[in-house]
Amino acid sequence: xxxxxxxxxxxxxxxxxxxxxxxxxxxxxxxxxxxxxxxxxxxxxxxxxxxxxxxxxxxxxxxxxxxxxxxxxxxxxxxxxxxxxxxxxxxxxxxxxxxxxxxxxxxxxxxxxxxxxxxxxxxxxxxxxxxxxxxxxxxxxxxxxxxxxxxxxxxxxxxxxxxxxxxxxxxxxxxxxxxxxxxxxxxxxxxxxxxxxxxxxxxxxxxxxxxxxxxxxxxxxxxxxxxxxxxxxxxxxxxxxxxxxxxxxxxxxxxxxxxxxxxxxxxxxxxxxxxxxxxxxxxxxxxxxxxxxxxxxxxxxxxxxxxxxxxxxxxxxxxxxxxxxxxx
Ligand SMILES: NC(=O)c1ccc[n+]([C@@H]2O[C@H](COP(=O)([O-])OP(=O)(O)OC[C@H]3O[C@@H](n4cnc5c(N)ncnc54)[C@H](OP(=O)(O)O)[C@@H]3O)[C@@H](O)[C@H]2O)c1
Numbered sequence: 001x002x003x004x005x006x007x008x009x010x011x012x013x014x015x016x017x018x019x020x021x022x023x024x025x026x027x028x029x030x031x032x033x034x035x036x037x038x039x040x041x042x043x044x045x046x047x048x049x050x051x052x053x054x055x056x057x058x059x060x061x062x063x064x065x066x067x068x069x070x071x072x073x074x075x076x077x078x079x080x081x082x083x084x085x086x087x088x089x090x091x092x093x094x095x096x097x098x099x100x101x102x103x104x105x106x107x108x109x110x111x112x113x114x115x116x117x118x119x120x121x122x123x124x125x126x127x128x129x130x131x132x133x134x135x136x137x138x139x140x141x142x143x144x145x146x147x148x149x150x151x152x153x154x155x156x157x158x159x160x161x162x163x164x165x166x167x168x169x170x171x172x173x174x175x176x177x178x179x180x181x182x183x184x185x186x187x188x189x190x191x192x193x194x195x196x197x198x199x200x201x202x203x204x205x206x207x208x209x210x211x212x213x214x215x216x217x218x219x220x221x222x223x224x225x226x227x228x229x230x231x232x233x234x235x236x237x238x239x240x241x242x243x244x245x246x247x248x249x250x251x252x253x254x255x256x257x258x259x260x261x262x263x264x265x266x267x268x269x270x271x272x273x274x275x276x277x278x279x280x281x282x283x284x285x286x287x288x289x290x291x292x293x294x295x296x297x298x299x300x301x302x303x304x305x306x307x308x309x310x311x312x313x314x315x316x317x318x319x320x321x322x323x324x325x326x327x328x
Contacts, residue, residue: 005058005308008287011207012179013155015124017092019280020308021061022054022301023213023292027076028069036069038238042296044079050301051080055091057305063184063211063292065096065129066114074117081121093118094125094182094211096159099133099140107143111152127157127184131165141172141180148178157182157211163198170206180208187212187289189221189260189275189324190244190253204288212279215291216304217244221275226250226257256323263320267310276307278320 007016030041051062064073074095081091095114097107114123126144133140144156158169161183170180183203187194187210194200194210203210216222218239225231225245232245243249260271267274276291295301312320 008209008290010155010181010209013181015092015155017061017290018059018308019290020059020276020305021063021094021290021292022059023063023294024073024077025065025068026294026296028073031069031072033070034238035067036072038236039296040236046298047076047080048083049298050295052084053298053301054305055084055086058308059305061092061094063094065098066110067096067098067129071113071117074114075119078117078119078121088121091121092124093121094127094157095123096127096129098129100130102133104133104135104139104143107140108146111147115152123153125155125157125181126153127159127182129159131161137165137168138172141169142176145173145176145178155181157184159184163202166199166202166208170208180206182209182211184211184213186214187279188215188217189256189278189320190217190327192324200284204284210289212289212291215276215279215293216272218242220244220250220253221260222270222272223257223261226254253327256327259319259323263312263316269306269310270303272304273307274312276304277310277312278317281312282317282321
């Protein structure tokens with residue numbers, strides 16, 4: 001596999017990341033709290049292996065959060081990186097502060113706990129996880145800017161922010177001489193709202209990268225639930241009731257899934273790789289959209305990272321576009 005991938009430079013900071021990062025919410029499995037109950041517990045060795053395969057396959061960054069098991073995902077990520085002799089300077093870590101029912105001052109108060117869980121790894125991108133803090137966006141961004149100035153984090157992002165809130169965050173940081181680097185939002189072939197509500201366009205205009213979470217619609221876009229709906233029974237209680245897994249939704253997306261399967265076979269890759277490739281390369285997305293597929297099994301990461309190593313033809317891109325548009 002050619003390991004030379006064109007990295008994407010984040011605006012205004014000296015950070016370059018691969019179009020695919022690894023989402024490690026799954027590393028919180030079994031740790032308690034909502035996220036810990038959402039994902040099953042993962043063996044230590046599996047997490048170590050997943051990180052190894054990601055790094056060997058060219059991926060240079062990881063997405064974690066306070067909310068993923070209240071430190072469990074951060075801690076398990078750090079352990080897996082250390083188990084593979086990865087140094088802080090070799091990886092980029094995106095972390096997130098949890099704002100719900102909290103004031104902005106919690107950003108300054110909790111940062112050392114985040115760094116403690118990361119055990120020597122730096123936070124390169126620190127994001128506000130949700131737009132629901134008690135404090136204003138301005139207060140939150142001022143607190144984040146203080147962390148940059150104090151050398152606690154390298155850059156600032158947001159997650160699940162609307163166009164208006166994203167612009168407000170951007171303006172506040174600009175006044176402090178900083179760039180808002182990212183907005184992490186749900187974006188996949190079955191969820192393309194950001195293309196029509198102005199978010200994708202505005203983010204591009206302001207140099208803010210879109211980090212697409214659930215880029216495989218939690219596994220639906222691998223086709224495994226289309227092939228065997230019984231697999232849903234194995235999902236956690238919270239997850240199996242998601243609308244995405246309903247029989248109705250699966251039937252509606254079957255034509256798209258069939259096309260992904262066919263195109264994947266042509267390129268000798270997996271449908272998940274076609275779905276990820278499309279997201280990072282579709283028209284205006286190239287260089288602006290990054291994806292963070294999660295993995296709970298070794299074969300997931302093995303199958304997904306190949307998305308960076310092949311090209312879809314224009315016709316294939318268009319066919320996928322049309323079928324996924326029809327799904328809406
Ligand atoms: N900012 C936010 O608000 C937010 C919200 C959600 C997620 N995130 C981040 O985004 C990351 C990814 O999102 P996500 O985990 O919700 O969704 P996802 O990446 O669309 O789906 C990941 C799940 O899909 C299945 N999967 C992945 N690759 C597969 C393959 N090749 N073959 C078969 N199954 C495969 C696995 O499910 P099973 O484990 O069931 O096998 C895996 O856990 C998270 O890890 C987290 O870092 C951020």
